[in-house]
Amino acid sequence: MLKPDYPITTARLLLRPFVLADLDVLYDIQSRADVARYLYWGPRTREEVADKLAERTGMTVLEKAGDSLVLAVELRATGALIGDVNLFWLSEEHSQGEFGFVLHPDHHGHGYAGEAATEMLRLGFEGLGLHRITGRADGRNTASARVMEKLGMRREAYFVQNEFVKGEWTDEVVYAMLASEWADR
Numbered sequence: 001m002l003k004p005d006y007p008i009t010t011a012r013l014l015l016r017p018f019v020l021a022d023l024d025v026l027y028d029i030q031s032r033a034d035v036a037r038y039l040y041w042g043p044r045t046r047e048e049v050a051d052k053l054a055e056r057t058g059m060t061v062l063e064k065a066g067d068s069l070v071l072a073v074e075l076r077a078t079g080a081l082i083g084d085v086n087l088f089w090l091s092e093e094h095s096q097g098e099f100g101f102v103l104h105p106d107h108h109g110h111g112y113a114g115e116a117a118t119e120m121l122r123l124g125f126e127g128l129g130l131h132r133i134t135g136r137a138d139g140r141n142t143a144s145a146r147v148m149e150k151l152g153m154r155r156e157a158y159f160v161q162n163e164f165v166k167g168e169w170t171d172e173v174v175y176a177m178l179a180s181e182w183a184d185r
Contacts, residue, residue: 002062002128014074018056025081038138065092082107085116095131097124125182139171148175
């Protein structure tokens with residue numbers, strides 16, 4: 001089980017549970033076509049974002065395989081919500097998890113995704129004791145691939161046209177890190 005102490009503080013960020021007051025900013029992020037471009041969902045309506053936000057407010061603990069931890073990413077200097085990070089407990093038997101991140105495009109290119117994602121890896125390996133954590137991205141999403149590479153993750157697979165998403169066949173790239181690699185980094 002993993003129940004972090006919140007907020008989680010990094011050099012420039014706070015990772016915290018979502019609250020209902022995050023609706024306007026989360027809608028600004030999730031309603032954008034450029035944000036949803038490489039995700040399974042398209043731009044969301046305000047009502048869809050409100051429904052997802054209500055779910056996210058309860059995703060603060062990993063109690064069993066199948067649970068997700070989804071946290072708001074906030075700039076410490078300004079208090080601005082700039083995106084989210086997540087950790088999904090895939091399997092207790094195989095000690096595996098998966099993580100992800102989504103940031104508002106205005107905050108790309110500053111290292112925030114890597115800073116927040118590092119904390120998800122730390123929580124997974126050091127907090128939950130996972131053996132292996134993966135990250136997946138659309139094959140066209142070179143920015144996310146670069147983030148995972150900078151984190152020291154290894155590219156394990158590139159699946160050509162393996163999923164039909166939003167009316168088109170898409171490629172998928174899979175990165176992974178083992179607990180031993182995390183400890184040796």
